[in-house]
Amino acid sequence: xxxxxxxxxxxxxxxxxxxxxxxxxxxxxxxxxxxxxxxxxxxxxxxxxxxxxxxxxxxxxxxxxxxxxxxxxxxxxxxxxxxxxxxxxxxxxxxxxxxxxxxxxxxxxxxxxxxxxxxxxxxxxxxxxxxxxxxxxxxxxxxxxxxxxxxxxxxxxxxxxxxxxxxxxxxxxxxxxxxxxxxxxxxxxxxxxxxxxxxxxxxxxxxxxxxxxxxxxxxxxxxxxxxxxxxxxxxxxxxxxxxxxxxxxxxxxxxxxxxxxxxxxxxxxxxxxxxxxxxxxxxxxxxxxxxxxxxxxxxxxxxxxxxxxxxxxxxxxxxxxxxxxxxxxxxxxxxxxxxxxxxxxxxxxxxxxxxxxxxxxxxxxxxxxxxxxxxxxxxxxxxxxxxxxxxxxxxxxxxxxxxxxxxxxxxxxxxxxxxxxxxxxxxxxxxxxxxxxxxxxxxxxxxxxxxxxxxxxxxxxxxxxxxxxxxxxxxxxxxxxxxxxxxxxxxxxxxxxxxxxxxxxxxxxxxxxxxxxxxxxxxxxxxxxxxxxxxxxxxxxxxxxxxxxxxxxxxxxxxxxxxxxxxxxxxxxxxxxxxxxxxxxxxxxxxxxxxxxxxxxxxxxxxxxxxxxxxxxxxxxxxxxxxxxxxxxxxxxxxxxxxxxxxxxxxxxxxxxxxxxxxxxxxxxxxxxxxxxxxxxxxxxxxxxxxxxxxx
Numbered sequence: 106x107x108x109x110x111x112x113x114x115x116x117x118x119x120x121x122x123x124x125x126x127x128x129x130x131x132x133x134x135x136x137x138x139x140x141x142x143x144x145x146x147x148x149x150x151x152x153x154x155x156x157x158x159x160x161x162x163x164x165x166x167x168x169x170x171x172x173x174x175x176x177x178x179x180x181x182x183x184x185x186x187x188x189x190x191x192x193x194x195x196x197x198x199x200x201x202x203x204x205x206x207x208x209x210x211x212x213x214x215x216x217x218x219x220x221x222x223x224x225x226x227x228x229x230x231x232x233x234x235x236x237x238x239x240x241x242x243x244x245x246x247x248x249x250x251x252x253x254x255x256x257x258x259x260x261x262x263x264x265x266x267x268x269x270x271x272x273x274x275x276x277x278x279x280x281x282x283x284x285x286x287x288x289x290x291x292x293x294x295x296x297x298x299x300x301x302x303x304x305x306x307x308x309x310x311x312x313x314x315x316x317x318x319x320x321x322x323x324x325x326x327x328x329x330x331x332x333x334x335x336x337x338x339x340x341x342x343x344x345x346x347x348x349x350x351x352x353x354x355x356x357x358x359x360x361x362x363x364x365x366x367x368x369x370x371x372x373x374x375x376x377x378x379x380x381x382x383x384x385x386x387x388x389x390x391x392x393x394x395x396x397x398x399x400x401x402x403x404x405x406x407x408x409x410x411x412x413x414x415x416x417x418x419x420x421x422x423x424x425x426x427x428x429x430x431x432x433x434x435x436x437x438x439x440x441x442x443x444x445x446x447x448x449x450x451x452x453x454x455x456x457x458x459x460x461x462x463x464x465x466x467x468x469x470x471x472x473x474x475x476x477x478x479x480x481x482x483x484x485x486x487x488x489x490x491x492x493x494x495x496x497x498x499x500x501x502x503x504x505x506x507x508x509x510x511x512x513x514x515x516x517x518x519x520x521x522x523x524x525x526x527x528x529x530x531x532x533x534x535x536x537x538x539x540x541x542x543x544x545x546x547x548x549x550x551x552x553x554x555x556x557x558x559x560x561x562x563x564x565x566x567x568x569x570x571x572x573x574x575x576x577x578x579x580x581x582x583x584x585x586x587x588x589x590x591x592x593x594x595x596x597x598x599x600x601x602x603x604x605x606x607x608x609x610x611x612x613x614x615x616x617x618x619x620x621x622x623x624x625x626x627x628x629x630x631x632x633x634x635x636x637x638x639x640x641x642x643x644x645x646x647x648x649x650x651x652x653x654x655x656x657x658x659x660x661x662x663x664x665x666x667x668x669x670x671x672x673x674x675x676x677x678x679x680x681x682x683x684x685x686x687x688x689x690x691x692x693x694x695x696x697x698x699x700x701x702x703x704x705x706x707x708x709x710x711x712x713x714x715x716x717x718x719x720x721x722x723x724x725x726x727x728x729x730x731x732x733x734x735x736x737x738x739x740x741x742x743x744x745x746x747x748x749x750x751x752x753x754x755x756x757x758x759x760x761x762x763x764x765x766x767x768x769x770x771x772x773x774x775x776x777x778x779x780x781x782x783x784x785x786x787x788x789x790x791x792x793x794x795x796x797x798x799x800x801x
Contacts, residue, residue, distance in 0.1 A: 199221065288370075439703075510670065513603070
């Protein structure tokens with residue numbers, strides 16, 4: 106029980122965040138300098154935002170870079186205030202200078218908002234400390250944060266990766282269970298398909314996250330790291346054999362009518378699901394994996410396949426469940442993969458700076474958005490005669506996210522959480538609790554706030570607001586004066602952030618859906634070129650398959666975000682859902698073809714070349730329908746998508762059936778693409794393009 110409590114993901118995270126915050130406060134209280142301890146606890150908020158608690162082989166290098174950026178930002182702001190330079194001018198320039206970090210890599214890009222928070226918090230310290238005080242505070246606080254997290258991860262045995270792997274195995278089990286429930290359900294509703302799609306995307310998201318965390322492990326692998334890598338490879342094999350296409354409803358109904366096939370399939374699926382959930386707990390809680398066998402289930406499935414040799418459904422399920430069982434029983438992956446093929450590429454500073462200076466740079470647009478929003482916050486502070494408008498500026502940085510939907514939700518949670526937290530603080534301040542009891546209550550509130558922070562940001566904001574009020578009460582005894590101004594500051598900061606997200610170079614996902622669909626089609630083309638081409642290497646197959654899954658996952662996530670954006674057309678939404686559904690079927694066929702390619706059950710070179718040409722023409726036609734508007738009502742194409750491909754071949758093999766189904770799905774996607782071009786939402790004149798059909 107104690108092991109489950111300590112290693113629980115949210116408890117482990119809350120315990121770590123609470124200790125790194127409260128240990129300096131406790132030390133300051135014991136030596137009689139509570140003021141310094143409370144100030145020292147401000148630094149972890151910047152480090153958390155910068156992602157400096159992520160373990161990887163460049164861990165200390167990023168700590169040094171982050172600490173120097175925090176100190177420089179703080180020093181420059183205090184120096185400008187000392188020279189009586191206008192604050193809005195500095196706030197406009199600082200994000201544009203630091204924004205180049207976003208061009209180096211996404212992980213480095215998180216240093217921008219963290220450095221802005223460090224500069225904003227320094228405004229509250231102006232006049233209370235010497236010029237060198239806040240920079241030195243940030244340097245010391247970053248060192249403490251880094252050393253604490255390094256020691257924590259050193260003794261917790263890669264707990265972050267264990268948490269992600271545990272979630273991956275649990276989602277694989279849920280996906281397997283719901284997939285086979287949907288296959289044998291009497292009613293196949295669109296809602297069930299969308300639920301299955303969402304579960305599939307969760308699996309791909311977790312696989313991508315595991316890739317990132319594996320690359321952040323130390324170069325020298327210990328026994329525990331090798332264990333986690335092995336189970337990640339096993340999860341990839343299981344995902345490949347679970348997410349396959351079984352779109353033969355007539356054959357399934359016939360089999361279920363003539364035999365006990367449904368019970369046998371559900372028996373196998375439930376056994377796999379139970380074992381995957383058990384493995385998820387064993388990985389998370391550092392338990393030994395118990396021996397596992399599903400020979401009885403596989404034997405029943407084999408007898409069913411022998412009883413109905415002409416029905417492809419039992420042959421299909423026997424093939425895939427046999428390989429899943431082999432992975433789970435032997436606790437070894439079927440195929441070795443080169444995980445470092447997906448190593449993150451980093452740009453050196455000078456090439457990154459050259460790319461950053463382009464108007465097409467996403468990092469430049471994000472930095473410019475922060476610049477204008479912070480400048481507006483500084484101007485509002487000057488207009489309202491605020492001597493230190495740091496709370497408005499800090500709210501802008503905290504609630505601003507990468508997309509409209511996430512920013513809107515964060516603003517709602519921040520505003521409501523702050524309002525409720527201030528009410529609680531106003532009531533409890535009148536109780537006149539002794540200082541020692543206040544510190545104990547703050548410790549408990551900090552722990553429970555971190556416990557809910559990753560899942561329920563609004564509830565966490567309530568606790569953080571209460572601790573902020575009590576911190577000011579302990580520092581300067583002006584907690585009551587903090588209440589109303591800080592509520593107004595929060596509302597002003599949320600309004601500015603919402604306006605900036607809405608009007609300043611917004612990353613509308615609905616406007617980017619076409620680019621995402623083109624990326625998906627390119628990934629499918631590359632995967633089919635590898636699978637049907639002459640090069641037969643397992644690692645090449647796996648890289649192409651993973652890339653196709655990830656690109657489809659990015660499209661599905663973009664569609665879900667676009668659904669929350671203003672001005673989204675319901676008809677366009679329905680068509681895009683249909684397009685993504687067909688894309689999901691293609692992903693499942695590619696997963697199946699990858700497994701078959703490893704077994705060397707592919708086509709002859711002549712047939713493979715013919716099918717590859719047919720697939721390439723089909724995908725290119727679909728791309729053209731997305732790229733160019735064609736308003737001709739009688740537009741018709743006589744290419745391979747409109748006619749059945751006739752090849753000089755014998756009986757159809759399973760590989761050919763998969764490719765033919767891919768062609769059918771791409772044909773449907775081309776038809777949908779011709780419709781959604783004219784129905785796409787337009788969020789302003791900035792979205793208009795001059796693309797025209799070559800025929801016009």
